[in-house]
Amino acid sequence: MKHTTTYRQKDSGWQIIISYKDTDGKWHQKSRQGFQRKSDAKEAEAELLAQIKKAPRPVDRSISDITLVEFCKEYLKLRKSITQGTKHNYINAVDALRDVAKKPMRMITYLDVQTAVSGWNIAPVTQKQYLSKLAILFRAAVKPYGIIFTNFIPNIEIPKAKGTTERLTVSEEQFRKLMANTKDDIKLALAICYYTGLRRGELLGLTWPDISKQSITINKQLDTKHFGYMDPKTKNGFRTIPIPGVLAKMLTQYKNSHPLDIHRRLFSRPYGTYYGMKQAIKKIDRRLSPHCLRHTYATTLLAKGVDIRTVAALMGDNAQTVIKTYIHYSDDMRRAAADDIEKIFAENF
Numbered sequence: 001m002k003h004t005t006t007y008r009q010k011d012s013g014w015q016i017i018i019s020y021k022d023t024d025g026k027w028h029q030k031s032r033q034g035f036q037r038k039s040d041a042k043e044a045e046a047e048l049l050a051q052i053k054k055a056p057r058p059v060d061r062s063i064s065d066i067t068l069v070e071f072c073k074e075y076l077k078l079r080k081s082i083t084q085g086t087k088h089n090y091i092n093a094v095d096a097l098r099d100v101a102k103k104p105m106r107m108i109t110y111l112d113v114q115t116a117v118s119g120w121n122i123a124p125v126t127q128k129q130y131l132s133k134l135a136i137l138f139r140a141a142v143k144p145y146g147i148i149f150t151n152f153i154p155n156i157e158i159p160k161a162k163g164t165t166e167r168l169t170v171s172e173e174q175f176r177k178l179m180a181n182t183k184d185d186i187k188l189a190l191a192i193c194y195y196t197g198l199r200r201g202e203l204l205g206l207t208w209p210d211i212s213k214q215s216i217t218i219n220k221q222l223d224t225k226h227f228g229y230m231d232p233k234t235k236n237g238f239r240t241i242p243i244p245g246v247l248a249k250m251l252t253q254y255k256n257s258h259p260l261d262i263h264r265r266l267f268s269r270p271y272g273t274y275y276g277m278k279q280a281i282k283k284i285d286r287r288l289s290p291h292c293l294r295h296t297y298a299t300t301l302l303a304k305g306v307d308i309r310t311v312a313a314l315m316g317d318n319a320q321t322v323i324k325t326y327i328h329y330s331d332d333m334r335r336a337a338a339d340d341i342e343k344i345f346a347e348n349f
Contacts, residue, residue, distance in 0.1 A: 003049070007041050016041040018048050063147060068094055068101040068108060071147070072137055084223060084230030090137070093130035096120060105141050110152045117156055125325075127158045167326065169296040170194070174284050181283070185267050186276035188254050192216070193277075193290060195247040197297030197315050200290065202237070204270035205229055207263070208255065213248050215240050218316065222270055237316040298326040 003020035015033035030048055035041040066074070072094045076087050094101045097116045100108060113134075120127055135153040142151050170178075178190050192203060201221030210217045217240045220229045232238055243251075254266075261268040277290045294315070301311045302322075312322045 003052075005045055007038055014038050014041040016044055016048065018045070018052065020052055063145065064106065065104045066147060067103060068097065068105050068137070071105055071141060071145075072101075075137060075140055085221070085233050088223075089129060090133045093133040094137070096122070096130050097134075105138075105147050108148075110155065113153065114156055118159055120159075124158060131156055131158070167295045167299070168285075168288055168292045169299055170281075170284075170288060170292055174288075175296075177284055178280060182276075182280045184254075184258070185269070185273045186280055188250055189267060189273050189277050190280065190290070190293065191247055191250055193293035194296060195244055196241045197294045198241075199233065199294065199316070200274060201230075202232065202316075204267055204274060206266045208260070208266065209264060211251055211266075213252075215242050217241075232316060234316065236313070236318060239313060239316050241314055295326070298322065302326060 003018055006017040006019070008015050008017070010033055013033060014035040014037065015031060016035070017029055017031040019027055019029050021027050030052055032041075032044055032048060035044070063071075072090055076082065076090060079087075082090075097113065100112045100116050103112070117127065117131070120130075122130075131153060135151065138148065138151040138153045141147040142149065175190075175194055179187060182190060189203060192198060192206075196216055198206075198216075198218070199221070201223070202218050205220050205222035206216070210219065218232055219238055221232050221237070222228075223230045267273040274290065281288045281290060281292070298311055298315060301314070302308070308319050308322050311326075312319045315322065317325075
């Protein structure tokens, strides 16, 4: 780095001034004063030079005004190892900032981002996921790209949710009504979610080679934005899920009574199928959604004594996520616990 160092007396003391040229060819100065002796000022030179070298500066003029949206695209182009699902998480995180993401990164302030985040109407876990992706982008913008000087994303606060988040589940009676009031692909899709806890993309991405008499294998999911296949959400998403006989029978009957899709997909009209699922479950209870079937699957297994690690493996999650998301007591579980406690302690007397 080209620079010059000057020492001068100022205010009954000594001052050091370092003039240096940035990568755009512009000269800047960094100074410090208040030294009693010139030798003290000289000792500070190495420290000031280290600070100058450490401070990021635009690598070249062409990217100094790059917007967050544009930077995200360029960043993801270079990250070949990131799965398609993770790439969508980055894109969704940036999109969630709306107009802020269209500003040059060097002009985005802490207040801009905090205001946008405070207006989010999404689940806290999703907010945390988005902020983690934004933090990675801003960190990269600091170093190695040198577009901005600081990464303030870790300091962004997520508004505290009021009360506790209720994990809605589908009762056995409600599921029987769903089965009685639906048919064809919608009925099968609802049953698969109830008996396996699949995510939307995993469900809609199923092909017949993924199905056996005893299990369903998840090795891909449908990209619901671009209508193509991509890897499961995480590495834990690759899994094989055992299925009960009742679901195996439904799958066989459906396959034998419906024409085979050219791509061997279970659901040839995935968006129509999912829309039908939403409509059907809303008729049972307007608060419910197809994702509630995933909650139902998890809480049912836990209530029946299946250990947390097994539940996590079956759902394509990790144990910590299952603990944080699904360990709660429903009224049925509370009553069952009361009965068990009565039996356990009654034996001691």
